[in-house]
Amino acid sequence: MSFGLIAVWKDEGDGHPEYVAQLKSVLIPRTNRRWGVGLVLGTGRDPGLSGIRSVGTNIYAYVPVTVSFFGERLMLHTNIGSVYDHRRGDDNDHQWLTTANRAEVSLRKYFVVVGEIFDSAGSDAEYQIGVRAWGRPGRVQLDLSYGGVLLNSGQGAGWTLGVALTTPPVL
Numbered sequence: 001m002s003f004g005l006i007a008v009w010k011d012e013g014d015g016h017p018e019y020v021a022q023l024k025s026v027l028i029p030r031t032n033r034r035w036g037v038g039l040v041l042g043t044g045r046d047p048g049l050s051g052i053r054s055v056g057t058n059i060y061a062y063v064p065v066t067v068s069f070f071g072e073r074l075m076l077h078t079n080i081g082s083v084y085d086h087r088r089g090d091d092n093d094h095q096w097l098t099t100a101n102r103a104e105v106s107l108r109k110y111f112v113v114v115g116e117i118f119d120s121a122g123s124d125a126e127y128q129i130g131v132r133a134w135g136r137p138g139r140v141q142l143d144l145s146y147g148g149v150l151l152n153s154g155q156g157a158g159w160t161l162g163v164a165l166t167t168p169p170v171l
Contacts, residue, residue: 001170004044020044035067040081059084062098075104083120096120110134114143117150125150128160139166 006018022042030036041061062081068074081098100118107113112132119125130145141164148157 002042018045030066030068034069035065038064038066040064040079060098062100073106075106077102077104096123104132110137114145116147124152126156130160140164141166 002020002022002024004020006020020042021044022040024038024040026036026038028035028037039061040063043057043059045057060081060083062079064077064079067076069076078101079099083096083098098118098120100116102114102116105113110133113130114132115127115129117125117127126147127150128145128147130143130147132141132143134140135142141162143160143162143164145160145162146157147160
């Protein structure tokens with residue numbers, strides 16, 4: 001299980017909260033092989049999809065596939081999924097195909113450079129590039145990234161600072 005809270009300071013002149021809740025599972029573990037497959041089911045409020053003034057949530061699912069190279073120094077991730085978007089109310093709900101491709105390059109044991117391009121039908125492709133470091137390996141992760149709309153420089157552009165706290169396994 002994964003839960004996230006996001007505070008957006010400035011987006012179309014309005015600060016607002018966003019959230020996400022996910023159930024994740026590994027279908028084919030990467031143990032003893034170079035690739036693995038998972039499944040993610042989630043919901044959340046993303047004003048980029050549901051409109052800043054709308055309180056509607058989105059429901060989504062995707063299947064991530066990971067392939068590792070060079071002893072896991074290069075990880076390539078791709079996923080395909082779908083999002084059910086409540087952007088326009090009950091009469092105009094939308095279901096979109098989503099895709100994402102990400103590369104992670106480990107420069108040091110606990111320092112990674114990340115680049116990603118993601119897209120959903122009905123919207124422009126977006127990108128982000130950044131760095132990830134472990135403050136406490138396996139428990140506290142720090143992220144700094146910059147991103148925006150891929151083919152429209154400046155649109156949606158901004159910095160993201162993230163802190164991820166990982167608990168020991170529950171089950």
